[in-house]
Amino acid sequence: MRVVEAFRESFGAEPHGVWHAPGRVNLIGEHTDYNGGFVLPFAVPWGVTAAVSPRQDGLVRLRSLQAAGPAVTVEDLRQAEGWTRYVVGVVWALREAGHPVRGADIVIDGDVPQGAGLSSSAALEVAVGLALDELYGLGLSRMEIALAAQKAENDFVGMPCGIMDQAASALGEEGKALFLDCRTLGTRAIPFDLAAHGLRLLIINTGVHHELADGQYARRRQDCESAAARLGVDTLRDVTDLAGALALLSGDERRRVQHVVTENHRVEAVVGLLRAGAVSEIGALLNASHLSLRDQFEVSCPELDVAVEAAIRGRARGARMTGGGFGGSAIALVADDRVEAVRDSVLLAYAERGWAPPEVYPATPAAGARRLA
Structure with a gap:
């Protein structure tokens, strides 16, 4: 797995684990999510893979195989720039919620088609959120991970998106669309066998x-x-x-x-x-x-x-x-x-x-x- 090889190359050690989160396509229900309405997305076969290990010193070290250059070290989360904001924003959101996320080494690889509107940002956030949840034993539900990812995008990155993208990435099922009530956050898997x-x-x-x-x-x-x-x-x-x-x-x-x-x-x-x-x-x-x-x-x-x-x-x-x-x-x-x-x-x-x-x-x-x- 090339993300593991890149992790070894960047940090000189094996990652503690590898997590994947998909992008999404929305079958119907556009611009209804932030209006408390209904959406019907499904997860797609492309997404973001993250090789991650925890750190105890508060640092976040990041590398993306889609971005040129070596790993970037972020000491002050608010100083993150570019694509790193989506990753660091998740760390920030979890800390804001009181979770003991101290730091991480993270290498990212993705194959979501760029510029296609298939929500590579949500895939990135959810992959990192799931990894940190498991590594730090936070015990979060999939919806809680999605909400932390949404908070990162809303309050850290500054994009006022609804919950749909992150929920589809976190909760999608093979062969099914996800009916999501964006007010109650209730979900139902809907068969979609084309x-x-x-x-x-x-x-x-x-x-x-x-x-x-x-x-x-x-x-x-x-x-x-x-x-x-x-x-x-x-x-x-x-x-x-x-x-x-x-x-x-x-x-x-x-x-x-x-x-x-x-x-x-x-x-x-x-x-x-x-x-x-x-x-x-x-x-x-x-x-x-x-x-x-x-x-x-x-x-x-x-x-x-x-x-x-x-x-x-x-x-x-x-x-x-x-x-x-x-x-x-x-x-x-x-x-x-x-x-x-x-x-x-x-x-x-x-x-x-x-x-x-x-x-x-x-x-x-x-x-x-x-x-x-």
């Missing part, structure tokens, strides 16, 4: 990334919070009379509420269809989700729109952008005998516009975070 229904879920990685940290993501969240305050509810999850709510709002707030409320209904509808074994019937709900994200939440971009439209022209059962938006990936639900046609349709649409070809590959629900060695 092969049994002659289907595949294609990820279309546009290869573009319009930076979320420029404030667009945070602005959407602010829109939702201000709309909730105007409507007198804790979160948009509490809106039960959509028509009445929309009559009280205008502009961005009105559009955001329309998306969040209808998206929650779409998640519940997809869960119902999957539990009934009607996997091929969810396509129309994927299409509706994309239109809402494009027009009401305004987080799509030309590359995502073209990928979705071309997939549907190629006779995909349904398609939509996935993830936070402004780039990253789309997904398409495709019959086995239409995979090549859908791929060709998307590649042709990109070529006609002079864009670099996107990567297109299938994804199946994979196991969540676990110890490898």
